[in-house]
């Protein structure tokens with residue numbers, strides 16, 4: 001029963017609750033608890049016989065419910081849970097469906113890597129970390145009984161593109177579930193559930209929020225699979241707050257116009273930088289000679305607002321260039337209206353040993369760019385003056 005309306009229409013109208021006063025969008029209900037006419041009415045909600053609001057940490061709050069209906073609609077999912085961060089969404093998913101083992105393919109967000117490499121193994125959860133080029137090892141890892149395959153695509157910061165349909169088919173053959181972190185692509189450019197994945201995760205802090213002013217996360221999937229996650233979110237206490245839910249809904253209403261513009265600007269910046277004499281290589285799925293381009297064309301509608309430049313010269317030259325940027329802010333994170341630049345060796349991959357960085361193809365002269373909504377000409381001029 002997915003919503004047949006186009007994505008922009010869903011961004012604006014899906015899940016919006018009409019209230020008694022004719023508000024065109026869902027009001028913000030800050031209440032932590034909700035009252036009932038009788039004990040029988042209360043028990044109907046507590047026992048799940050009737051939908052209703054009850055207690056905000058449970059997610060049983062009209063504003064959160066409204067956001068979750070919208071989030072599900074964005075990914076064509078039956079259900080969605082909203083969390084206080086992207087990491088909270090991942091943690092609840094891993095603790096619910098990953099306990100027999102998790103296979104991670106390719107690079108992943110720093111916090112995700114810490115969970116998978118250190119913290120979950122401390123709890124006795126086996127994890128297998130494969131490079132994107134080690135897909136041949138997936139079956140062996142699954143034969144150990146791993147219950148969940150997790151990956152990002154495109155990845156951070158090399159924009160590696162992994163084949164969602166192909167990986168999902170292999171995982172399902174071995175009875176494992178598949179979760180895709182769709183943060184970089186956003187629902188505008190890619191819908192992993194339609195390609196065979198079982199779960200989609202978003203750090204809503206990035207494109208869904210879109211203004212670098214809120215922290216939130218989302219998990220989408222079937223009602224049945226998400227049902228099992230509910231108690232973990234409830235008792236970890238990592239539900240989104242109604243205030244942030246309301247702000248996030250406001251942001252999502254403009255998601256398609258923002259991301260379509262970011263796609264277009266990133267493509268121009270990538271093409272221009274690919275011709276620059278000081279740039280050794282541009283990592284962007286929208287460039288026809290990029291290794292992931294063919295798979296990206298197959299599974300993405302747009303190529304996203306993230307790209308990485310690899311400069312000629314050494315680390316110090318790249319630092320100098322980064323420090324010369326005036327319009328791009330030197331900051332981690334991504335997906336906002338303002339353009340950001342970050343060197344992965346100084347932020348996302350700072351704690352990773354040099355040999356491991358080399359193995360993962362993370363260069364010392366890489367500058368990752370998150371393209372915002374400024375004019376393309378101004379962004380290019382800023383890059384050109386910094387490179388000069």
Ligand SMILES: *Cc1c(COP(=O)(O)O)cnc(C)c1O
Pocket residue numbers: 085086087088109111112152156181183184203204205206215216217
């Ligand atoms: C930022 C990010 C996360 C973590 O999200 P938070 O909202 O900061 O917890 C997870 N995955 C990706 C790809 C991210 O960029």
